[in-house]
Amino acid sequence: MSASAGLIENQRIVLAAKPQGMPSESDFALVRGPVPHPGAGDVVVRCLWLSVDPYMRGLIDGVYPYVKQVLIGDTMRGGGVGRVVASNDPEFGVGDLVEGYLGWQLYSVLPGSELRQVNPALGPPSTAVGVLGMPGMTAYFGMTEIGEPKAGQTVVVSAAAGAVGSAAGQIARIRGCRVVGIAGSAEKVRHVVEDLGFDACIDYRAEPDLLAALRRHCPERINVYFDNVGGSIYDAVTSWMALDARIVICGSISEYNAQGLELGPRRLKQFEMWRARQQGFRVRDYAARYPEGIAVMAQWLTEGRLRYRETVSQGLASAPSAFIGLLQGRNVGKQLVKLAQDTSRVSRDDALGTTRRTPCKSEDVS
Amino acid sequence: MSASAGLIENQRIVLAAKPQGMPSESDFALVRGPVPHPGAGDVVVRCLWLSVDPYMRGLIDGVYPYVKQVLIGDTMRGGGVGRVVASNDPEFGVGDLVEGYLGWQLYSVLPGSELRQVNPALGPPSTAVGVLGMPGMTAYFGMTEIGEPKAGQTVVVSAAAGAVGSAAGQIARIRGCRVVGIAGSAEKVRHVVEDLGFDACIDYRAEPDLLAALRRHCPERINVYFDNVGGSIYDAVTSWMALDARIVICGSISEYNAQGLELGPRRLKQFEMWRARQQGFRVRDYAARYPEGIAVMAQWLTEGRLRYRETVSQGLASAPSAFIGLLQGRNVGKQLVKLAQDTSRVSRDDALGTTRRTPCKSEDVS
Numbered sequence: 001m002s003a004s005a006g007l008i009e010n011q012r013i014v015l016a017a018k019p020q021g022m023p024s025e026s027d028f029a030l031v032r033g034p035v036p037h038p039g040a041g042d043v044v045v046r047c048l049w050l051s052v053d054p055y056m057r058g059l060i061d062g063v064y065p066y067v068k069q070v071l072i073g074d075t076m077r078g079g080g081v082g083r084v085v086a087s088n089d090p091e092f093g094v095g096d097l098v099e100g101y102l103g104w105q106l107y108s109v110l111p112g113s114e115l116r117q118v119n120p121a122l123g124p125p126s127t128a129v130g131v132l133g134m135p136g137m138t139a140y141f142g143m144t145e146i147g148e149p150k151a152g153q154t155v156v157v158s159a160a161a162g163a164v165g166s167a168a169g170q171i172a173r174i175r176g177c178r179v180v181g182i183a184g185s186a187e188k189v190r191h192v193v194e195d196l197g198f199d200a201c202i203d204y205r206a207e208p209d210l211l212a213a214l215r216r217h218c219p220e221r222i223n224v225y226f227d228n229v230g231g232s233i234y235d236a237v238t239s240w241m242a243l244d245a246r247i248v249i250c251g252s253i254s255e256y257n258a259q260g261l262e263l264g265p266r267r268l269k270q271f272e273m274w275r276a277r278q279q280g281f282r283v284r285d286y287a288a289r290y291p292e293g294i295a296v297m298a299q300w301l302t303e304g305r306l307r308y309r310e311t312v313s314q315g316l317a318s319a320p321s322a323f324i325g326l327l328q329g330r331n332v333g334k335q336l337v338k339l340a341q342d343t344s345r346v347s348r349d350d351a352l353g354t355t356r357r358t359p360c361k362s363e364d365v366s
Numbered sequence: 367m368s369a370s371a372g373l374i375e376n377q378r379i380v381l382a383a384k385p386q387g388m389p390s391e392s393d394f395a396l397v398r399g400p401v402p403h404p405g406a407g408d409v410v411v412r413c414l415w416l417s418v419d420p421y422m423r424g425l426i427d428g429v430y431p432y433v434k435q436v437l438i439g440d441t442m443r444g445g446g447v448g449r450v451v452a453s454n455d456p457e458f459g460v461g462d463l464v465e466g467y468l469g470w471q472l473y474s475v476l477p478g479s480e481l482r483q484v485n486p487a488l489g490p491p492s493t494a495v496g497v498l499g500m501p502g503m504t505a506y507f508g509m510t511e512i513g514e515p516k517a518g519q520t521v522v523v524s525a526a527a528g529a530v531g532s533a534a535g536q537i538a539r540i541r542g543c544r545v546v547g548i549a550g551s552a553e554k555v556r557h558v559v560e561d562l563g564f565d566a567c568i569d570y571r572a573e574p575d576l577l578a579a580l581r582r583h584c585p586e587r588i589n590v591y592f593d594n595v596g597g598s599i600y601d602a603v604t605s606w607m608a609l610d611a612r613i614v615i616c617g618s619i620s621e622y623n624a625q626g627l628e629l630g631p632r633r634l635k636q637f638e639m640w641r642a643r644q645q646g647f648r649v650r651d652y653a654a655r656y657p658e659g660i661a662v663m664a665q666w667l668t669e670g671r672l673r674y675r676e677t678v679s680q681g682l683a684s685a686p687s688a689f690i691g692l693l694q695g696r697n698v699g700k701q702l703v704k705l706a707q708d709t710s711r712v713s714r715d716d717a718l719g720t721t722r723r724t725p726c727k728s729e730d731v732s
Contacts, residue, residue, distance in 0.1 A: 064639055230632060230635075251638060252635055252638065255632065256635075262632055263630060263632070264630070265628065266600065266618070269424075269621065271644060271645070273429060273431055273646065273648075275645075275651065278637060278643070279642070279643040280634075280640060281641065
């Protein structure tokens with residue numbers, strides 16, 4: 001391994017203040033310092049793409065019983081994909097493309113056991129934190145294992161233009177379902193229907209009566225609801241459930257910045273009447289089955305049956321605003337932060353034939 | 367069959383007015399008239415015991431998508447057990463003990479296909495609408511199939527002194543769980559712990575902080591919640607769930623008389639964090655498996671591992687007040703209305719040895 005890691009300057013985004021409600025950019029700070037020397041078994045990774053995801057809001061509040069809270073002064077945690085630049089783990093060689101919880105920083109030093117080798121033949125590197133990574137696996141296992149959609153059934157997906165929702169809806173389409181999205185702008189609605197092939201999509205911000213819209217678009221009620229948002233959208237969907245409805249509780253972004261309890265009607269009578277099932281879901285529990293999920297999703301990408309879109313923010317310093325934009329619903333598709341040009345010859349994006357993947361157009365918001 | 371059915375006077379309780387919120391006795395009326403002549407395949411049953419159950423409040427409001435609403439002028443529907451006095455169905459002979467939706471009346475005429483033969487050797491006739499009938503099967507299939515309690519886990523049951531809750535908790539005890547009941551009076555709490563053998567029971571009316579009490583009695587959080595009541599008790603339990611918690615939505619009696627929507631905190635973040643499952647449950651879906659459930663429960667009765675208590679109201683005219691008392695939580699154990707002395711030699715209660723059943727003391731509130 002290279003002994004020079006300590007000489008390279010790192011840049012990190014740390015939590016500077018605990019947000020009350022919606023975070024602001026001043027809650028984060030950029031810090032410079034040397035890349036730490038790797039210990040035994042450690043790998044040094046140069047980060048290429050950072051993933052920005054809703055669950056990070058929960059990390060700051062420490063809501064997950066099984067994950068360490070991000071405290072003031074800590075580097076923001078989050079998934080990323082990068083290149084190995086030094087390795088004390090024989091499983092990883094310099095130049096390998098890897099994915100893991102790299103954090104919001106230019107270089108990451110962490111045990112090889114916490115990294116996953118990425119097969120660059122399956123898709124561009126960014127897909128390792130997108131449709132072929134955590135969000136894609138969330139959609140795949142959440143929809144197939146918890147949602148259990150059956151051909152001919154009606155599936156509703158909220159945050160349908162987001163990284164998880166867009167994949168979840170397409171998976172249900174591939175399974176032969178009628179899929180209705182819910183999204184928050186005319187452009188998202190257009191994207192979901194025209195680019196992703198959903199049967200319909202409701203703009204919840206423009207729709208005065210969401211329940212009426214659901215009744216219109218789902219005349220036979222709703223068999224599966226893949227819930228990424230919670231809140232009043234959950235309330236509307238759960239009052240229009242079909243018999244044996246499955247409610248996949250994947251996230252509740254509408255409530256992540258709530259200060260205090262958000263109240264809604266209890267739907268217990270509806271759950272009893274319609275024999276409905278609601279189930280919380282954590283993708284980490286499917287870690288051992290990622291290879292299976294990635295293989296299936298990569299095949300669908302190759303066949304052009306699965307599409308995705310990325311919103312790319314440029315540079316580490318843009319990560320806080322990208323994160324806030326995500327929580328406000330400004331992104332379409334997967335929100336990424338691009339940290340560095342990937343100069344490895346092996347996996348340059350343009351080495352992949354266009355038949356190997358079918359991204360929608362990529363959009364750069366920075 | 368007897369041709370005299372039309373000459374016997376029947377008495378029925380009909381719905382006289384649609385209750386707003388909690389029903390009152392004036393919402394019901396006793397009507398006299400001849401027993402109708404049975405048609406082809408019909409059976410005439412003399413009712414011995416009427417079952418009074420919380421779901422009947424929902425029948426009046428027409429909330430069940432799969433069951434006919436009770437309209438003004440209709441005989442109140444409900445389960446009962448009785449003796450066949452005339453039969454046009456070769457499956458049933460005069461004197462047979464049968465169970466079915468007899469309704470609130472002295473005599474019931476209905477197709478034999480809607481009746482179930484009761485084996486009088488398994489328990490006293492009243493158990494056919496209690497621990498060996500719908501409430502017992504609700505507890506058995508709801509707890510074992512939806513709750514899936516595992517030895518050593520913590521199970522919480524609300525309405526723990528009721529017909530369903532008392533059986534559900536004992537079933538979890540038999541499965542090796544720590545079982546904590548929730549009930550609404552000191553006497554119910556005493557009964558649940560001392561007579562039924564629950565590990566603990568919380569008096570929610572006397573407890574100023576239900577969540578604190580749950581934390582005290584369930585130090586390792588709650589693996590299974592068998593919910594008979596909904597409302598604020600649901601709110602408290604679902605904020606103290608263990609990983610992989612199962613919430614059995616069996617009923618929500620606290621909300622049945624609500625006028626308008628009852629609000630509570632949405633628990634979606636907790637469902638996501640704790641990978642919890644909430645499932646509505648309808649015992650009718652297990653009709654084909656009743657023989658299995660009844661055999662197991664009857665065996666437990668014989669072994670003295672399962673106990674029950676009955677609250678008996680005397681005479682058809684007392685059915686409305688018994689029903690209102692049930693909705694107000696005045697009963698302990700199974701609420702019954704006794705219509706007639708069973709004069710059949712074959713199944714007199716005292717023909718059963720005491721080792722064949724282990725009721726707690728029977729209490730007569732009328």
